[in-house]
Amino acid sequence: MASWIEQSVSRGILTSRYPKAAATDDETPPTGRPPVPESPATSLPAARDRCPVGAITETAVDQGKCIRCARCVGAGLSFSGSVEAATRSRSDLLRISAGPTPVPDGAPPLAGLGRSLHLFLVDVGSCNACNLEVLALANPYYDLQRLGIFFTNSPRHADVLVVVGVPTAEMVEPLRRAYDALPAPKAVVAVGACPISGGVFAGTEGLASALDGLVPVDVYVPGCPPTPTAILDGLLKLNGRDRETREGRR
Amino acid sequence: MTALLGFVLTAAVVGFFAGAALSVVRRDLGYATALAASVLWLVAAVGALVAGPVTGPSWSGPLGDAESLSLDGLSAFFALATAIVWVATSAYSLAYDDRPSPLLAFCYALTLGSIALLVASSSLLLFLVGWETMTLASYGMILQAHGRSGRVFSAAFVFLAFGEASTLLVLVAVAGLHAMSGSFLEVPVATAGALASIVFVAALIGFGLKMGVAPFHMSEWLPIAHSSAPSNASAVLSSTLTLAGAYGLFRVISLLPSPPPVWWGALMLGIGAISVLLGALFAAVSEHSKGLPAYSTIENNGLILVALGIALIARADGLAELAVFALFAAFYQALAHAIAKTALFLSAGYLEHGTHTFDLNSTHGRAKDADRAARLGTIAATLSLAAAPPLAGFVSEWMVLEALFQSYRFSAEWVQFVGLLAGAAVALAAGLILVAMVKFLGFSFLWKPSATGPTARARGLAAPVGAVGAVVLAVGVGAPWLLGLITPSVAAFAHTAVAAPVGSLLSIPDGWSILSGSPFGILSPPAVPIGLAAGAAVALGYFALGGGFGARRVEPWMAGSPPGCDGETYTSFGYSTGIRIMMRSVLQTREVRTGTGAGTRAELATPVSYNVDLEVLDVFKVFYDDLVRFGDAVAAALKAGIMTGRLGQYLAYILVVTLVVVIYVAAAA
Amino acid sequence: MRRPGWRVEPAAAPRADRASRALAYAPEDGAFSLVNDYSEGMSVLAPGGPDPAFDTPWAVWRTAAGAARPHALAPAPEVEGYGVFTFPYGPLSMGVPEAGRFDVRTYGERVLNLVPVGGFKSRRVRAAVVGQTVVDAALRVERLAGNFSAAHVAAFLDAVESAEGRAVPTEEWWVRGLAQELQRIYNHVHVIARVAEAASQNVGLAQTHALAEEVLRTQGAVFGHRWLFGALLPGGPARRLDPTDRRALATRLGRLGDEFERLWRLFLESRTFVDRIQGTCPVARDAAVEWGAVGPTLRASGVAWDDRLRIPVAPYTDLFLPLPHESGGDALARVATRAEEVRASFLVLEQMLERWPAAGAGDEPPGSAVAPGRGLGRVEAPSGDLVYDVRVAAGRVVGLDLRSPSQANWPLFAAGMRDAVFTDFHFAFESFGFAFAETDG
Ligand code: SF4
Numbered sequence A: 001m002a003s004w005i006e007q008s009v010s011r012g013i014l015t016s017r018y019p020k021a022a023a024t025d026d027e028t029p030p031t032g033r034p035p036v037p038e039s040p041a042t043s044l045p046a047a048r049d050r051c052p053v054g055a056i057t058e059t060a061v062d063q064g065k066c067i068r069c070a071r072c073v074g075a076g077l078s079f080s081g082s083v084e085a086a087t088r089s090r091s092d093l094l095r096i097s098a099g100p101t102p103v104p105d106g107a108p109p110l111a112g113l114g115r116s117l118h119l120f121l122v123d124v125g126s127c128n129a130c131n132l133e134v135l136a137l138a139n140p141y142y143d144l145q146r147l148g149i150f151f152t153n154s155p156r157h158a159d160v161l162v163v164v165g166v167p168t169a170e171m172v173e174p175l176r177r178a179y180d181a182l183p184a185p186k187a188v189v190a191v192g193a194c195p196i197s198g199g200v201f202a203g204t205e206g207l208a209s210a211l212d213g214l215v216p217v218d219v220y221v222p223g224c225p226p227t228p229t230a231i232l233d234g235l236l237k238l239n240g241r242d243r244e245t246r247e248g249r250r
Numbered sequence B: 001m002t003a004l005l006g007f008v009l010t011a012a013v014v015g016f017f018a019g020a021a022l023s024v025v026r027r028d029l030g031y032a033t034a035l036a037a038s039v040l041w042l043v044a045a046v047g048a049l050v051a052g053p054v055t056g057p058s059w060s061g062p063l064g065d066a067e068s069l070s071l072d073g074l075s076a077f078f079a080l081a082t083a084i085v086w087v088a089t090s091a092y093s094l095a096y097d098d099r100p101s102p103l104l105a106f107c108y109a110l111t112l113g114s115i116a117l118l119v120a121s122s123s124l125l126l127f128l129v130g131w132e133t134m135t136l137a138s139y140g141m142i143l144q145a146h147g148r149s150g151r152v153f154s155a156a157f158v159f160l161a162f163g164e165a166s167t168l169l170v171l172v173a174v175a176g177l178h179a180m181s182g183s184f185l186e187v188p189v190a191t192a193g194a195l196a197s198i199v200f201v202a203a204l205i206g207f208g209l210k211m212g213v214a215p216f217h218m219s220e221w222l223p224i225a226h227s228s229a230p231s232n233a234s235a236v237l238s239s240t241l242t243l244a245g246a247y248g249l250f251r252v253i254s255l256l257p258s259p260p261p262v263w264w265g266a267l268m269l270g271i272g273a274i275s276v277l278l279g280a281l282f283a284a285v286s287e288h289s290k291g292l293p294a295y296s297t298i299e300n301n302g303l304i305l306v307a308l309g310i311a312l313i314a315r316a317d318g319l320a321e322l323a324v325f326a327l328f329a330a331f332y333q334a335l336a337h338a339i340a341k342t343a344l345f346l347s348a349g350y351l352e353h354g355t356h357t358f359d360l361n362s363t364h365g366r367a368k369d370a371d372r373a374a375r376l377g378t379i380a381a382t383l384s385l386a387a388a389p390p391l392a393g394f395v396s397e398w399m400v401l402e403a404l405f406q407s408y409r410f411s412a413e414w415v416q417f418v419g420l421l422a423g424a425a426v427a428l429a430a431g432l433i434l435v436a437m438v439k440f441l442g443f444s445f446l447w448k449p450s451a452t453g454p455t456a457r458a459r460g461l462a463a464p465v466g467a468v469g470a471v472v473l474a475v476g477v478g479a480p481w482l483l484g485l486i487t488p489s490v491a492a493f494a495h496t497a498v499a500a501p502v503g504s505l506l507s508i509p510d511g512w513s514i515l516s517g518s519p520f521g522i523l524s525p526p527a528v529p530i531g532l533a534a535g536a537a538v539a540l541g542y543f544a545l546g547g548g549f550g551a552r553r554v555e556p557w558m559a560g561s562p563p564g565c566d567g568e569t570y571t572s573f574g575y576s577t578g579i580r581i582m583m584r585s586v587l588q589t590r591e592v593r594t595g596t597g598a599g600t601r602a603e604l605a606t607p608v609s610y611n612v613d614l615e616v617l618d619v620f621k622v623f624y625d626d627l628v629r630f631g632d633a634v635a636a637a638l639k640a641g642i643m644t645g646r647l648g649q650y651l652a653y654i655l656v657v658t659l660v661v662v663i664y665v666a667a668a669a
Numbered sequence C: 001m002r003r004p005g006w007r008v009e010p011a012a013a014p015r016a017d018r019a020s021r022a023l024a025y026a027p028e029d030g031a032f033s034l035v036n037d038y039s040e041g042m043s044v045l046a047p048g049g050p051d052p053a054f055d056t057p058w059a060v061w062r063t064a065a066g067a068a069r070p071h072a073l074a075p076a077p078e079v080e081g082y083g084v085f086t087f088p089y090g091p092l093s094m095g096v097p098e099a100g101r102f103d104v105r106t107y108g109e110r111v112l113n114l115v116p117v118g119g120f121k122s123r124r125v126r127a128a129v130v131g132q133t134v135v136d137a138a139l140r141v142e143r144l145a146g147n148f149s150a151a152h153v154a155a156f157l158d159a160v161e162s163a164e165g166r167a168v169p170t171e172e173w174w175v176r177g178l179a180q181e182l183q184r185i186y187n188h189v190h191v192i193a194r195v196a197e198a199a200s201q202n203v204g205l206a207q208t209h210a211l212a213e214e215v216l217r218t219q220g221a222v223f224g225h226r227w228l229f230g231a232l233l234p235g236g237p238a239r240r241l242d243p244t245d246r247r248a249l250a251t252r253l254g255r256l257g258d259e260f261e262r263l264w265r266l267f268l269e270s271r272t273f274v275d276r277i278q279g280t281c282p283v284a285r286d287a288a289v290e291w292g293a294v295g296p297t298l299r300a301s302g303v304a305w306d307d308r309l310r311i312p313v314a315p316y317t318d319l320f321l322p323l324p325h326e327s328g329g330d331a332l333a334r335v336a337t338r339a340e341e342v343r344a345s346f347l348v349l350e351q352m353l354e355r356w357p358a359a360g361a362g363d364e365p366p367g368s369a370v371a372p373g374r375g376l377g378r379v380e381a382p383s384g385d386l387v388y389d390v391r392v393a394a395g396r397v398v399g400l401d402l403r404s405p406s407q408a409n410w411p412l413f414a415a416g417m418r419d420a421v422f423t424d425f426h427f428a429f430e431s432f433g434f435a436f437a438e439t440d441g
């Protein structure tokens, strides 16, 4: 035991300063940021056909569809958006901006709960990367307990369903059960392109609709997978403790 | 006043026997008469406790003594406890018994009458008559089990064998008392010595057999569980037949010299503690809706012995205050158990009516279809037996534990050690019995609705369960006053004036709290529900001020699977398997597999299936099984003779005994 | 099959030979079997579909796409008895952070049998890739099981290149190796963290969890993506490693390797950790061979087989690769095997970064197609042998099947859990490194 203590002490403090400070580059590899067109008018039409998931239109990049495959990078777009890309509405994901996504006015869905949030992770058909990024929030680098956020073992004890994966037909009922089992007030966070739009699997036969066709979604966290910092931003947008709100940027 | 009560008393006892006779005419008439007699019996008991000893008209006994039916403080307590039980069981029987034959009603009333007779007898001889009649009549009741299979007979045989062994030992005790005092009348004996010890041991084992305490517990649960005796009979057997045993024990000890040798109490404490532990353990792993309560009876009777043992040791050590408190604990334990257990057996009968099974693994279902009275009654009974406040069992178990805690006051170190072990056993048992009761409540009480919905008969069955449940609550909350009521009983046992162990605590009024020593522990049973009510008032206030209920009904969360997935749910057996495995050295748990293979790939190519059973073993049962086999062999040998296994014949035996009693009474008159 | 370690036979080998592991495979067009001959150390590919006398449904390489959903992933005897019931655990439980169910047959406390039930998270990957170009198909393949993405893409590309008979630059093979070894380290460390979590060895959990995060960050730094998505896609490495990058990476990995050494030593001294997994969920050598176990599960049961050594391709042909194996077969042996493999991977990475091939160093020959336009790809994924069978035509994928390590190992987990107690579940489960994602497809 003593040696474990020695080990822990010798490593010093690993924990990120986020959300007090901005996310570091170590936390955020290039694909951790949304692609943003350099000049929308020319870049978007040029890059449109490169996108394998049809995220790029003439006028916008649908971050909810983007799987960060980097094919448009170098064709007028670059991964230069803000890590804090989580939105409270689906349509906000279409906004073109290098800055953080603004939070709409009005109280966040779980403001009444104060600091503490209890999460239940629901996998409705993921590739596991999103699950593991959500669970990575518990590691010493992110230590989400310092922010009053905890994982629970049952939706009965949770406030928030953190949904990962593209909803398969088989998971529609289990998802509904989990949603019903949440006590009110409750919230749902869609983590990753899969639950938001189907991601890379959108349109495959045998899959259910996107998540917001099944349960109301309060926060959308784009990415494939979103980095832990991006997920943290999405969670904090539930109770108004995210960086933008803190810094009065909205 | 007392003269009138004397008549009421006599009328009650005669009424039971009249009920037996009338049942031959009409079943209902028998039960109704028994119900009326039970009410009279209750009046006489309360009268005797409040107004002092009651004596009915006397006659001269066969040995020339003047005999009468009477209740002194001690017998009045047992009359009170049995009366409460019988009022409920008789009312219940009216709805319950739908057998074409009147035999059950006949044996039922006869059992009640004989127990009343032995409790109210003023001479030991009359006591013996009552005792033996009780044994035979209750044997008759057990034979009325449905599906009179070989198991019924072997169970009944064990019961009878134990009953007769018990009678034999009781005879020894009575003979010893006679030798010491020269009389069959109940006079305290002053001389101590070897003879007194022989009487004590004979009484302890003889009456212990009827109480079903370890290692004689087979006589308690086997007839009930194995034969599935009718539920009204089960309640009478488990609650009041064992009370009769306790009464005999209390009575004989009260006649023995005081202070007793310290080993008497230690022996009793040891037997009691073992019973408590074994009873609780086997209750926790029982899957039978009547076997479980039957094992719990063993536990509860063990607690009576524990308290009485403490009282005897305290008396030997000159700890008067502790002795009195422990006696109160013993009496209260007997009362609390009898009432709660009645509700539980009646509930098992209700359950059987709805589900046609005694197997707790197949009785689960939804609560909302159950009759509210039965539901609340069962909740009260199980919680009381699990010692949850503020119910009767909580108060009595608290008292027993408080008495046990004071075993450090004993002078001999080895006795302190016995007290320590007993304390550990009782504490462990408290945990085990909680498992048992939660299991009964969870897996039986929340049962499937009967196909037809609540019938008139079901309501007739439910009402007594609910009523007894209310009494369980009252006996818990009203404990300080009831302790005052039964003070004459303790005084009669101790042959000295005593005061109920009640006093005051903080701002709770004087007399509202039970004190276990001066000073030791303190408990105020009425304060608990008052506190609960105060909490409820806050909640009600919230609603009164416009707070909403906000209730939402959702499915149970089963990790995302539908509830009752594949039609399977957790079984009652699974609930207690942890105990089976943990206590495997005591339970001799073993797994029996039939048709199993190695599970290799080649083998699994063709679907295999096997059967697995996790069996537990009561070591004593092995011995008694052998006994049954021996008995069966004897019975087979005598088959051509008297033991034909035919009901009519057993009935004839009972009639002969009844006749003997009638002749006895006539001769006395 | 010109690569070493493979042998193609004209007729099926006798499969009842228990020293070898058979994998029968019956696609629509022409069945064949794949046999690992452990005595000879060769993989034998022969025509002929399942042998009904020997191949149970579980030994046949099936694709989840054809199976009813949800469906059992392992066989189990039927057990009846007094008080016996089925307890469904999942598909949504935090104990298993993935959607999948376990039907536990029990009389309480003890597991009489356990059936993993999969198919809940079937994203119909096979349907999604058929008709796509190879590059677009690869986007789906790497998202089939995100934590094994490098292995899946490498096996997929190997199959495509074999089918097309296309030679691939040596450096690209090295990049694939680099990505796979990094991901192997991540997954093994993650398994150790999960076992530590189950054992409530919380300091150890935090430390290994942190180490796993550092590996993800390293992957992000090298390939631009924490999960290596896009890193190996056709058209060359997403990023070329110049000497400065290689030196920086070597330093970084050296630090992580030292860190792991310290942690693993502490774990071996931790009673809470070792006691809980010793003897848990044992897999005997015979059972492992008979059922066709793969990866650390097979090696922990005493069979020293690793695709990287037995059917080597670049860069492994040029490197020293230790082959750790144990004989205990229990969860401890599996975890210990993984720990040794972490060390081995650090060693391999060190060698790779020292001997990195110059750009344009030549091409590696492709594996042969099993049929025109059809190739098998095979890599040693973190949890074991991963096989892809891909059919391509005109640059598009027209058929895809795979046999994942999880699929191969489920029956061993089910068998090992038989007669265990509930509380062993998490230790046992985590030690195999399963992913429902790759079984469900
Ligand atoms: S990075 Fe996103 S927007 Fe760009 S091509 Fe890939 S999926 Fe489309």
Ligand code: SF4
Pocket (backbone or CB within 6 Å): A125, A126, A127, A128, A129, A130, A131, A164, A165, A166, A191, A192, A193, A194, A195, A199, A200, A223, A224, A225, A226, C143, C146
């Ligand atoms: S969004 Fe991307 S990373 Fe997340 S589950 Fe879907 S495919 Fe995997």
